[in-house]
Amino acid sequence: MKTIFPIHRNLSQQLGFGLLTAMTLATVLPIIAVIAYIIVQGAPAISPEFLTRVPNNGMRNGGIMPAIVGTLYLTFGTAIFSVPLGVAAAIYLSEYAADTWLTRIIRIAIINLAGIPSVVYGLFGLGLFVLFLQFGTSILAASLTLSIMTLPVIISTSEEALRAVPQSFRTVSISLGATRWQTIRRIVLPEALPGIITGVILGLERAAGETAPILFTGAAFFLPRLPGSPFDATMALPYHLFVISTQIPEMPFQIQYGTALVLIAFVLGMNLIATVIRSRARARRQW
Amino acid sequence: MNKIVIENLTLQYTDGTESLRNINLGICEKAITVLFGPAGGGKSSLLRCLNRLNDMADVKFASGRILLDGIDILSPKTDVITLRRKVGMVFARPVVLPFSIRGNLTYGLEVMGEKRRSKLDQAVERSLKQAALWDEVKDRLDDQAIALSGGQQQRLCLARSLALEPEVILLDEPTSGLDPISTAKVEASLQELKKNYTVILVPHSVQQAARTADYAAFFLQGELIEYGQGKTLFTTPQDKRTENYVTGRFG
Numbered sequence: 226m227k228t229i230f231p232i233h234r235n236l237s238q239q240l241g242f243g244l245l246t247a248m249t250l251a252t253v254l255p256i257i258a259v260i261a262y263i264i265v266q267g268a269p270a271i272s273p274e275f276l277t278r279v280p281n282n283g284m285r286n287g288g289i290m291p292a293i294v295g296t297l298y299l300t301f302g303t304a305i306f307s308v309p310l311g312v313a314a315a316i317y318l319s320e321y322a323a324d325t326w327l328t329r330i331i332r333i334a335i336i337n338l339a340g341i342p343s344v345v346y347g348l349f350g351l352g353l354f355v356l357f358l359q360f361g362t363s364i365l366a367a368s369l370t371l372s373i374m375t376l377p378v379i380i381s382t383s384e385e386a387l388r389a390v391p392q393s394f395r396t397v398s399i400s401l402g403a404t405r406w407q408t409i410r411r412i413v414l415p416e417a418l419p420g421i422i423t424g425v426i427l428g429l430e431r432a433a434g435e436t437a438p439i440l441f442t443g444a445a446f447f448l449p450r451l452p453g454s455p456f457d458a459t460m461a462l463p464y465h466l467f468v469i470s471t472q473i474p475e476m477p478f479q480i481q482y483g484t485a486l487v488l489i490a491f492v493l494g495m496n497l498i499a500t501v502i503r504s505r506a507r508a509r510r511q512w
Numbered sequence: 513m514n515k516i517v518i519e520n521l522t523l524q525y526t527d528g529t530e531s532l533r534n535i536n537l538g539i540c541e542k543a544i545t546v547l548f549g550p551a552g553g554g555k556s557s558l559l560r561c562l563n564r565l566n567d568m569a570d571v572k573f574a575s576g577r578i579l580l581d582g583i584d585i586l587s588p589k590t591d592v593i594t595l596r597r598k599v600g601m602v603f604a605r606p607v608v609l610p611f612s613i614r615g616n617l618t619y620g621l622e623v624m625g626e627k628r629r630s631k632l633d634q635a636v637e638r639s640l641k642q643a644a645l646w647d648e649v650k651d652r653l654d655d656q657a658i659a660l661s662g663g664q665q666q667r668l669c670l671a672r673s674l675a676l677e678p679e680v681i682l683l684d685e686p687t688s689g690l691d692p693i694s695t696a697k698v699e700a701s702l703q704e705l706k707k708n709y710t711v712i713l714v715p716h717s718v719q720q721a722a723r724t725a726d727y728a729a730f731f732l733q734g735e736l737i738e739y740g741q742g743k744t745l746f747t748t749p750q751d752k753r754t755e756n757y758v759t760g761r762f763g
Contacts, residue, residue, distance in 0.1 A: 393607040397669075400565055401620035402597040402676065411623070416610060511610045511658040 263485050270483025279449040284469055285477060289484055294451055295364075295459035296433055296491065299443070302368025302455070303375055303432045308425055310372070311379030315421070318380070319387035320409055339377035344437035346374045351441040365455040367443025371432040378431065382424025386417040391512050419506030426499040430492050436463040446472075462488040515541035515680060515710040516562065521576035523557055525569065532557055533734045535576070543726040544702060544711040546742070548718065550763045553731035555714045559682045562712065563599040564592045580680070597624065600673030604685040604716075606665035608657035613649055616657045616668055620676045635675045643671035644701050663694025670701065680710045688716040699724055718758055722746040730754045 278288030322328040350370025360366040390413045398408040414421075436444075444464035452459040466484045469476050516539040523532040532554040539545050547555040560566040561578060564585065577584045585595055597620070609616050617639055618632045626632060636653065640646040645667040649660070657668060666686060673681055683702075687695040702711055702724060715721040721728060725742030730751070738745060738754045749755040757763045 391607075393603070393605070394609060396565070396568065397603070397607045397609060398619070398623075399568065400563060400596055400601045400603075401623070401672065402593050403620070403623040404593060407623045411619075412609060511656065 260489065263482055263489060266478065267482030267484075267486030270479040271486065275480075275483055276487070280447070281449070284447060284473060285475065285480070289460075289462070289465060289480075289487065291448055291451060292460040292462045292465040292484070293487060293491075295445075295461040296463070296488075298364050298452065298459055299367055299371060299439065299461055300429050300433045302364055303371040304425070304429055306369060306372035307375045307379055307428065307432075311376050311425070311428075312383050312421060314376075314380045315383030315387055316409060316414075319384045320405065320413065335377045335380050338373075339381070341374075342437075343374060343435050344440070346370055347438040347441050349373070350438060355442055361456060362441070362443055362445075362458045363456045364443055364452055364459050367439040367459075367461075368455075370438045370442045371435065374435070374438055375428040375432045378428035379425055382427065383417070383421045386420025386424065387413060389420065390416045394512075416510075416512075419502050423499045423503045426495050426502075430495040430499075433495070434463055434488065434492050436467050439464060462491065513541050514538040515581065516712075517577075517579040518558075519577045519579070521558070521561065521578060522574065523554070523561065523566070523571060524573040525557075526572045527570065528572075531734045532561075535736050537729055537736055537739060539710065539712060540727055541710045542706060542708065544706050544713055544724050545727040545729065546713045546715050546721045546725040547729050547731060548715055548721040549731035549737075549757065552733065554734040555731050556684050558731075559601070559684050559712065559714060561586070562680070562682055563596050563601055564590070565596075565601065567592065597676045598678055599680040599682060600676060600678035601682040602666070602669050602673055602684065602686045604688050606662060606669050606689070608660070608665050608668060611657060612654045613657045613660070613668060614653040616672050617675045620672065624676075635677075639671040639675040642674050642701065642705060643667040644697050645671055661694075663690050663697065666690060666694065667698060667701070670698065674705075678709065680712065681705065683711070683713045685714050685716040687720065695720075718760070718763070722758075730757065732757075 275288045276293065277290050279291055280289060281287040318328065318331070322331075347370060350366060350373070354360045354366035354369050355362055358366075360369075394412050394416070395408050398412055399405070403411070432438075439461055443458055443461075445458040445460050446468060448458065448460050462484060466481065466488060469484065470481050518535050518537045518539070521532055521535040525531065535554075535558065547558060549555060557566065560569070561574075562580075562585075566574075574586065576586070578586050580595075580599070584590070609619060611619065614636055617636045618626075621632060621635055637646065637650075640649065645664060648664060649655075649668075657665065660668060666689075670681075670683075670686070687698050690698065699720070702713065705711055706726070713724060715724065722742070725746070727740070728742045728745045729739040730737045730745070730749075730753075732753060738749060738751045740750070745754070746758055749758055
């Protein structure tokens, strides 16, 4: 018995590890497969012309430049509204708000906002920004809609980053005669900044890839020029991809996958930046 | 001459944990007063009242007065920022801010609005010398403070309080995490400092209390049991409970 038992345990241990490894691979493989497939199918389409030309011949030819620029505009516009608002809300919730029924309701609201389907945001944006505030189908209306959708992500990740800064830093700062705001500005915010930036990028990345919220609020089916003002509609990568995949007969396969590849590169690129910032900050962090 | 006079101070936290009951105590200027006793006796709470750091905690109930130079610091009219510059504090665990050594020392002055480099440099050198740390760090003031040893960090924290030129220094078990050599250095600094400052120390042991005290106050479960000169209190305590604690029968 003495000799058999350890072997038996060893075997079941290895089986367990093997199973877990297999399950982990099972989750990663589809992602790798999707990306690999898109690269293989889309790479031939990528060329300087594809990235810098406007579409022509019913979008079956030419490039996707207006959609790329449009997505940049929308991402930037979303950042302008959602970052200051989201970070300010996070600072309030983490540093100032007492634990009352009101702040509890705010927190619950934020969590639930994150769970609302994106098409509902689109409809809400149509009602509020496009029609009621008369911004029209525009970059402004789409950016505001995407901002509302992004806010919960930015608020909750920023709040988490702020709360991770040790309480003892705050106590020491206060004991040295600093005000609460001085403590936040000089110690808490700088220490939380990498975490906040990571959250912001992850939120914006989601906004950049969304189709439904911009569908009714700012996306143009076909616009062979760049938008001239925030009140113009714009093409955008995710919506363009939807259009050329479903709405246009005899669309060359390559262009569809080329567009998907550009979109994925954009989103993964943002993700990569967030990862680099996070790991650098973690290496430098003193607590 | 009393620097601080505590009158009928009573304090309760919302969760009912630690409290002070009707404390009356005068704290002599330019001397070391130790507040000692078993854990949960209210020493730290009292310390945190003296620079209103308790404002950050959940205090359910506070009454009585604390007079600093004759002025009640518990009054709502007190400017707590000015008070905290006057009454510096060193905590049990050294907490260095995520700055350089110099940055830690100048932080308090900078939030006060001091920008002149010469003033800041002066304060850095003076406070480090007072905390007996100057010789060890003078060549690497711009290094990150976290790189210092535990004992050096705690002396840096002491220096950081001293940089503000306070009048009173509160120390809450400042050597509890330190080795005997670092402890001796801190205690030696305190003996120097009491010539110019009013020092209030919560020691981490009875031995340290006896070693350092000019005056001593014994706290038990929120009450001040006995107060007197260090020499007499540790050799001939008046109260039975003080005697039992000092001689190690409980605690």
